[in-house]
Amino acid sequence: MCYAVSNAQDEGQTRTSVLLGTWNREKHIEWVNANQEKKTNKNKKGQQYISMYYTGGDMCELTNQPRVVEVKLKCVTRKDNSQLVTMYLIEPQTCSYILGVENPLFCNLIDNTDEYGIPDQEKLFAHSEGQ
Known part of the structure; x- marks a missing residue:
């Protein structure tokens, strides 16, 4: 997984790499607008996860459509x-996947996203400089 760039899956022992999708801001926003439950709820402090939508993966032989993947970044505390x-x-x-990634490092990231779940780099940098 390469955050905000692409996702790939290795299959079996032959190590064939399959591209599940690449990040595209406009397509992500279209997807969020079509799936309102994916919008970041700014009234819900401590939201547990955000979803990022990756499109345009390798062609799926079974559907004749490009693969897509929803990446769920979840804040977990241990x-x-x-x-x-x-x-x-x-x-x-x-050929439509959900990749879940859970880590405490996502808690700050999730708290500093826009309504589409896209991290606000200015807020993130301001937060990290203030620590």
Whole structure:
């Protein structure tokens, strides 16, 4: 996974790389507008995750459509304060994936996003400089 660029999946032992999608700001915003439940709720302090939509992946032989992936970045806090990363990949529809990534580092990122779940770099840098 390359945040805000692309996602790929390696299959089996032959190590064939399959591009699941690439980041496109405009397509992400269109997707959020079509799926209002994905919008960041600014009234909900401590929102647990944001979704990022990646499109234009490798062509799917079964659907004749490019692969797509929703990346869910989830804020998790651990009792031992570890920085462990948990990842999972599911395919709820043919060649349409959900990649979940859970880590405490996402908590600050999620708190500093716009209504579309896109991180606000100015807020993030201001927050990191203030620490």
